[in-house]
Amino acid sequence: MSSCGGPWMQRMGSCHARTRGRCRAAFAKPERMRIAFAHNLRRALTWRRPRPDIYRSGEDMFKLLADNIAQLAWIAEPDGRMSWYNKRWLEFSGTTQEQMRKLGWEHVHHPDHLDRVRQKVQRHLQTGEPWKDLVAQRRSDGVYRWFLSHAFPLRDETGRILKWFGTNTDITEQLALEEELRASDRRKSEFISVLAHELRNPMAPLWNSLEILQRFPAQDEKQVRALAVAERQVRHMAKLLDDLLDISRVGTGKLHIEREPCDAAGIASQVVGDFAGVFATRGVALEGTGLDRPCRVLGDASRITQALSNLLSNAVKFTPKGGRVRVRVGRSEGQVEIAVSDSGRGIAAEMLPTLFQPFRTHMDRESLKEGGLGLGLPLVKHLVEAQGGTVEARSEGCGRGAEFILRLPAAAPGGQAAEPARPLPAYASAEI
């Protein structure tokens, strides 16, 4: 069967009846393939199938396409007046072209959203910017469905807008699914929160008992070691539970942040002091740069301490004996930078993009050995972003160390932030 008017892929294997013999001969020899290809291409470009009636004019073709796409489609004039709706729109809303022209698009939109949509329409008509919005539209049975509405201006060669062409895509099911996902994420966060609380309760009596035991002189070396192990493990458990609690608070939007002007250098120097013992024990050098000059930041001192502590505990964990870690505080472009760099094992390029996602530790055997949950970096990110800042991770690759840079708004002399605090981001905050 002739296929020269059909899709090109088909044509490569089956030629027009008149050329079939020549094609076969051409395919037999590779050098002839090029000639056959050119021949077929020429035929494809010149051959015309007798057109059925529906293709008579470009307008027919457009109508056929517009009426058969899955979306509700429409055309508006440059002043925003709607001048045409496709068949799906009319079927969906149970109206006719004339009714829609007379009553306007407002007739089928949810009354609660009308003012907002009208204002947005006006803005787009003035600026000529492509349109995108989420709108609720009434079906013929009175039920409202959610549509993702897009429109683009069609312009002439001088840039003047001739028409707006728009489509509305029904995304009601997707939105319901997203809501379900968000609800299940909230339930998960609540579960983690209850679990962490319950597990945290026995920690206080454990601490007290340990303290009492440590007051008595140890009988022998074994007892000293056992007490040290118990203390280390209880401390570790307390940190894991605190992180779990905080991450669940992030998920439920309950993480508490209080911003006021404070000294980033002072905070960093205190944290460096707190970690001096751990670093000495692990044989890793810890240095500070710029910690002796005050550097005013607008943030929550205890949350900055928490973020920096997480970075330092990572740095010491992933830097082998003999390595060094540097904490640097300084100003850059109206922001305060607190950077922690290490000479440790580094981070593979493919790990960098997902580093701040929770529970990534399972990707990494070394980290698993260290007993982390993979919550430190996600917490750092949320803590810093909740204060209007950012965090960046850099590494040249495995074995080449890593650097984490916190950037927070510098406090202006009056104590105000250079930029307002952003709302606390939740894990499942995707909105259309």
Ligand SMILES: Nc1ncnc2c1ncn2[C@@H]1O[C@H](COP(=O)(O)OP(=O)(O)OP(=O)(O)O)[C@@H](O)[C@H]1O
């Ligand atoms: N300084 C670093 N050098 C190399 N890898 C790092 C460094 N900091 C973090 N990572 C990698 O990023 C992963 C995630 O870090 P994160 O702090 O979130 O979790 P963790 O330290 O494993 O556990 P947790 O902080 O919950 O105790 C780590 O497991 C490790 O693979």
Ligand SMILES: [Mg+2]
């Ligand atoms: Mg960590």
